[in-house]
Amino acid sequence: MxxxxxxxxxxxxxxxxxxxxxxxxxxxxxxxxxxxxxxGTNTSVDAYQGEIESxxxxxxxxxxxxxxxxxxxxxAYAGSHxxxxxxxxxxxxxxxxxxxxxxxxxxxxxPDGVAATSLDVHREAVLATPVEDKVAxxxxxxxxxxxxxxxxxxxxAATYTDAxxxxxxxxxxxxxVGGRSTIAYVSVSALADDGDASVIAGGMSxxxxxxxVSLDEAADDAITRLLAKIGSVKPESAVVTLILEPRLTAxxxxxxxxxxxxxxxxxxxxxxxxxVGEQVGSPLLTIVDDPTNPDSLGAEPYDxxxxxxxxxxxxxxxxxxxxxxxxxxxRRAGTASTASAARSYSSRPGISARALTVEPGEGDLESxxxxxxxxxxxxxxxxxxxxxxxxxxxxxVSVEGVRVRGGERAEPIKEATLASTxxxxxxxxxxxGADVEWQxxxxxxxxxxxxxxxxSGR
Amino acid sequence: xxxxxxxxxxxxxxxxxxxxxxEVFVEDKQNGSATLDDGRVEQLSSGRxxxxxxxxxxxxxxxxAHTADLSEHGLxxxxxxxxxxxxxxxxxxxxxxxxxxxxxxxxxxxxxPDDVPKADKVAILRRADEAARAFAREISQVTASVAGSRxxxxxxxxxxxxxxxxxxxTLFSVSAxxxxxxxxxxxxxxxxxxxxxxxxxxIDIDEFAAEAAQMAVTKLRARPAPSGQLPVVIGAGSGGVLxxxxxxHGLEKDxxxxxASVYAGRVGELVASxxxxxxxxxxxxxxxxxxxxxxxxxxxxxxxxxxxxxxxDYMWDFLRSRKEGRALSGNGRRQSYKxxxxxxxxxxxxxxxxxxxxxxxxxxDHGVYVAKLGGGQVNTASGxxxxxxxxxxxxxxxxxxxxxxxxxxIGNGPQCLQxxxxxxxxxxxxxxxxxxxxxxxxxxxxxxxxxxxxxxxIGGTS
Numbered sequence: 010m011x012x013x014x015x016x017x018x019x020x021x022x023x024x025x026x027x028x029x030x031x032x033x034x035x036x037x038x039x040x041x042x043x044x045x046x047x048x049g050t051n052t053s054v055d056a057y058q059g060e061i062e063s064x065x066x067x068x069x070x071x072x073x074x075x076x077x078x079x080x081x082x083x084x085a086y087a088g089s090h091x092x093x094x095x096x097x098x099x100x101x102x103x104x105x106x107x108x109x110x111x112x113x114x115x116x117x118x119x120p121d122g123v124a125a126t127s128l129d130v131h132r133e134a135v136l137a138t139p140v141e142d143k144v145a146x147x148x149x150x151x152x153x154x155x156x157x158x159x160x161x162x163x164x165x166a167a168t169y170t171d172a173x174x175x176x177x178x179x180x181x182x183x184x185x186v187g188g189r190s191t192i193a194y195v196s197v198s199a200l201a202d203d204g205d206a207s208v209i210a211g212g213m214s215x216x217x218x219x220x221x222v223s224l225d226e227a228a229d230d231a232i233t234r235l236l237a238k239i240g241s242v243k244p245e246s247a248v249v250t251l252i253l254e255p256r257l258t259a260x261x262x263x264x265x266x267x268x269x270x271x272x273x274x275x276x277x278x279x280x281x282x283x284x285v286g287e288q289v290g291s292p293l294l295t296i297v298d299d300p301t302n303p304d305s306l307g308a309e310p311y312d313x314x315x316x317x318x319x320x321x322x323x324x325x326x327x328x329x330x331x332x333x334x335x336x337x338x339x340r341r342a343g344t345a346s347t348a349s350a351a352r353s354y355s356s357r358p359g360i361s362a363r364a365l366t367v368e369p370g371e372g373d374l375e376s377x378x379x380x381x382x383x384x385x386x387x388x389x390x391x392x393x394x395x396x397x398x399x400x401x402x403x404x405x406v407s408v409e410g411v412r413v414r415g416g417e418r419a420e421p422i423k424e425a426t427l428a429s430t431x432x433x434x435x436x437x438x439x440x441x442g443a444d445v446e447w448q449x450x451x452x453x454x455x456x457x458x459x460x461x462x463x464x465s466g467r
Numbered sequence: 468x469x470x471x472x473x474x475x476x477x478x479x480x481x482x483x484x485x486x487x488x489x490e491v492f493v494e495d496k497q498n499g500s501a502t503l504d505d506g507r508v509e510q511l512s513s514g515r516x517x518x519x520x521x522x523x524x525x526x527x528x529x530x531x532a533h534t535a536d537l538s539e540h541g542l543x544x545x546x547x548x549x550x551x552x553x554x555x556x557x558x559x560x561x562x563x564x565x566x567x568x569x570x571x572x573x574x575x576x577x578x579x580p581d582d583v584p585k586a587d588k589v590a591i592l593r594r595a596d597e598a599a600r601a602f603a604r605e606i607s608q609v610t611a612s613v614a615g616s617r618x619x620x621x622x623x624x625x626x627x628x629x630x631x632x633x634x635x636x637t638l639f640s641v642s643a644x645x646x647x648x649x650x651x652x653x654x655x656x657x658x659x660x661x662x663x664x665x666x667x668x669x670i671d672i673d674e675f676a677a678e679a680a681q682m683a684v685t686k687l688r689a690r691p692a693p694s695g696q697l698p699v700v701i702g703a704g705s706g707g708v709l710x711x712x713x714x715x716h717g718l719e720k721d722x723x724x725x726x727a728s729v730y731a732g733r734v735g736e737l738v739a740s741x742x743x744x745x746x747x748x749x750x751x752x753x754x755x756x757x758x759x760x761x762x763x764x765x766x767x768x769x770x771x772x773x774x775x776x777x778x779x780d781y782m783w784d785f786l787r788s789r790k791e792g793r794a795l796s797g798n799g800r801r802q803s804y805k806x807x808x809x810x811x812x813x814x815x816x817x818x819x820x821x822x823x824x825x826x827x828x829x830x831x832d833h834g835v836y837v838a839k840l841g842g843g844q845v846n847t848a849s850g851x852x853x854x855x856x857x858x859x860x861x862x863x864x865x866x867x868x869x870x871x872x873x874x875x876x877i878g879n880g881p882q883c884l885q886x887x888x889x890x891x892x893x894x895x896x897x898x899x900x901x902x903x904x905x906x907x908x909x910x911x912x913x914x915x916x917x918x919x920x921x922x923x924x925i926g927g928t929s
Contacts, residue, residue: 057725063529063807064552067545070535071516082509088516089535097515105511108585112507140551165727165848166905200848206729209848243924246695276505277608278644280651355498355514395842395855396875396926400644400653405692405874405926407853424851426875426926428694463928465694 019136020048020175022187028090029179029187032074032099036181041077042099043117043180045313046070046090047354051172052140056147057164064144071354076102080111086355117180118314118336118346125310125317126301130190132218135171142219143169150197153228160201160236165209167197171219178315186315192306193218194449195227203239210234210388215306215449234388237411241423244412244466250384250439251427251462252413254374255446255454257387258367262452265431266298266362268399269323270349271338280402280432281329290327291438295368297322298333298349300451305364307451312348313358321347323365327436335360366453370441374456377440384413385422385464402430408464425466429459437461468493468631469519471565473539474623478563481523481546482625486553488524488789489546490624492762493517493537494804499580500614503592511585520804521545524786525553533805565629570766572759573752576635578664580615588613591639591672598673599643602680605687607651608644611676613637615664622764632759636910637666638899641676645683652689652872654682655857659899659910661757682839682858685870692859692874692927698834698888699876699923700827700862705840705897707913710745711815712843712852713880714738716904718772718780719798719810720787722847729850729881733778739884741776742820749797749813754912755899756813763799763808770796773884784810802907812902814912820890824917827891829865835925836860836867837876842900850880856925875926883920891917 025046032044048070055062072095073086083106087098151167170193177187196213212230214222253261273279281289290296300309300318312318314336322330334342335350335358351361378386391407398404405428412419429437442456474491481489495517502509518535519542530552534545595611614637621631640657656679660666701709717728730738739745749767751757760766763785771779784799787810800811828836836859843854853875860867896914 057527060526061528061552063531065531065533065807066548066551067531067533067805068535069518069533069805084510084512086512086514088514088518094515101513105513105585108501108508108511108589110508112509163726165722165725200726203849206850207726207848209727209846277646278651355516357510357512391844391846391851392853392855392875392877395844396853396873398653398873400651401686401873402650403873405855407851407875407877407926423849424877424879424924426694426853426877426924428692428874428926428928463694465924465926467696 019173020189022175022177022189025175025177026179026185026187029177030185032095033179033181035099039078041117041181043075043178045073045176045178045352045354047174047176049172049174051170052143053168053170054144054147056151056167059148059152061144072098073354074098074102075117075357076106077115077117078106080113080115081106081109082115083109084357114337114341116336116340117182118184118316119182120184121316121345123317123319128303128308128310130217130308132191134218134220135173135191135193138219143171146195146219146224150195150224150227153224154197154199154231157228157232158236160239161199162202163200165198165200169195178313180315184315186311188310191217193222195222195224197227197231199231199235201235201239208235208238210238213449237388238409238421241409241421243424244422244464246465246467249462249464250381250458250460252378252381252384252386253457253459255444255456256448257390258457259448259450259452259454260390261434262296262365262454263450264397264399265435266333266365268431269332270360271332271334271342272360274332275338275341278400285329285331287329288327289329290324290435292327293370293441294324294327294435294438296324296365298362298365300363302364304447305451305453306447306449307363309363312350313352314350316346316348318348318363321349333360333362364451366445367441367455369443369445369455372440372442373444374442377442377456377458378413379416381413381458382415386411386413386418402432404429404431404434425464428463428465434459468495468619468621469537471629473542475563475565477542477546478623478625479561480543481521481550482561484550484553486523486525486550488625490522490622491519492804493519493621494618496616496618497581498614498616500612501588501592502612503596504610505608506596508589508592516803518804519545521549522807523549523553528552529807531807563625564627565623566627567629569630570759572632573750574661574757576663579617579635580637580664581617583664591667594672595641595676598676599641599680602677603684605645605647605684606643606680607646610642613639620762624764628764630760630764634661634758635663636661637664639666639670641679643680643683645687647687649687652683652686654679654686657898659755660753661755662753686872689870689872691929692871693925693929694927696922696924698831698919698921700831700834700836700917700919701915702836702838703893703917704895704914706837707816707897707915708840708843708854708900710817710915711812711913712845712854713878713883714745715812715815716845717847717850717880718782720781720783721810723781724787727848730778734780736778737776738778738881739773739776740887742887742890743773743776743884744818745773746771746818747782747812747815751814751912754814754896755910756912761797761799762801765795765797765799767797767813782810782812784808800909802909806907809905811904811909812911816914817916819892819894819916822889822891824891824893827889827917827919828862828867830889831862831865831919834862836862845880851877852880853877876923877926878923883923886921888919888921893917
């Protein structure tokens, strides 16, 4: 291993801010202008059979510009920071503006006096680590998984990736912020024979730099999940208690938080509209989105409109507290933004949670599983984008996992589905674990028990 | 887009430290869209992304870099970064001489989306909104969008190939929400073709929007979907996604080579009902997955994957073809210049059978009719797949009866292919799709005639 003479310079956030400021300052009388500028670099290594299969080193940059006048919004973006292309994007945004229809709630975010939390989300190591060391991680991960158990037939992919992302937002309404963060992860998917067919399972480990990811964690995760699948059978249809492990609780919370977005609510696309103050979940469920929590990989000091992030209570003991807002949905709802604007340079700001968590209850996966008489411990859910409807709440997913009987793991299952509605799932939670596990997407999941879910199989 | 001598110098630089093959992929993509939601044309958006991806191959290793800087300096810097994975020596000066070989795009374009007055785009949206709302008083919300893209690509490689394509796609979609005593339900209709704005000459916007509204209203009175295994009739058109998931991905040679496909080592074997002939064809004019060349410069072509139930071939990209010394199949695709190409489907479809649609329904005693399939996904290693029923009905005593609520269908690819009992003669292409694989999305088409599968598992509650 050789350390480079000088670390690579990271993205110059001040330069991004200067670019954003320059665009925002071109607002003409009666106009509001916002520039969202992003830039990133990444290194990604795929290992296969002890060699590098592919090594990618690349950078990317983009800018999205909104112009608002008389309630009309025009938007344009470009995948470049070149002066002529940025100028063209601004012209194009102005050109688009007159064709939008007036919207009384149109407008950019304005400084709201909330101070940003200082968060340590950037690691120089991502830039300073020699590429050879990153390559070695991917190759070692593949080797570890192949060597872990004689039943492992092969590895489909073993990957090391790290990236630095930087952004800046400036508006003619007085916002000018920027920041940068890093992320690193390893992931592996392994194959084993199972009769005539194969089983595949993956594991990963995530951190902010190479020294925060664990090859052991990723390899163990993949191997455990892989071996547990061998011998899976199609189960009999039944009504069961669903045991959601922390990582799948995070998946379900992600869907629920999408239904709590202020835009979906205002436009009558959420079953939770007009239900603030009502009991929409089990009294055991308290859910917040808190991007100021440094334990979450979704932690960010600012949202994508440049407001300081803050703790947003969503459910308190099952009672709906409010919704996630960006500046537009907040204005429409007559409330303040929760700093939940999320976007890429090529889209206008949407609304998204960054760091959801459930307030811990009691027990962990094993102790809760021991209380279940007739259940399914899910290890993966499939078809979420096609089988879960966030407007109606209809929930139907494929499931792999293991049947649980008398508090013990029984046979592993496949080719089965779970069905309910999201509304019912939230209300029916009977136990909340204390085993908070932070997931790669930024959500802190815990084990949940949910009785009365339909399992379809034979 | 880039001058030939520059491309030749960049390729030579990419191979300077070793490497057997180098490629420059240049892309210039313009997007324009307009969206109406909540009764208001909210926003018109335009965007442009352009850049180059450069790869260097040595043995089984690929080095890749991409840049938005299309100057010679930017391209040379990326070429050096891409060659980092190929620094095993060898190398030396290699002369590259490019020869231009263009292929005609199968889909002629009359009106570029960018040339359409923005007011015309807005008028389409307004009309769709009015028509959907006028359909029924239960319609509580409507979203409509029009989008056009133009993607110009250039591929140059160290084998001397220089080629390109100009791909224009136009998309229209309407989504409606209906609200009733039972809650809210959604309906959606979309169409997209690899053509220009002339797409709208072929659409009755009122009818199109009303269909989306009708789907939402119908589902208000839908019963919970059944739970368990039943015979399933898949409607013509969108049912093509069944084959995309049940076997298409498993026939991608990169997955086959890694032992991650249930179809590995099975060429020449009967893998499906003898009724099944499955084709992937990038040359189907105007279809969503059509193009003149794939993203490695290989001309699109018709590839028969399964003939009368027998597996005839996989789909291939450059790396896989090169390894086995065989011809390219036109399936090397990538989302953008920021991505490495891999084996991807284009337009994948099941060919016609001989039965009639009505006979297929009448011959089903008790089952489910899926008029419209949503997206799906597959585990290629096990063959287990899942896809969503966007519009489905019960079949009772050979007749389509009650609508059922949304849910997933699941099955196992090899089993499902063998369980196809009857195929009708009413082939249709489905709507435009985006196929995701390893984080990359590419436009794909699919299609099928009406058919019946002896049994699939329906993920309902009743």
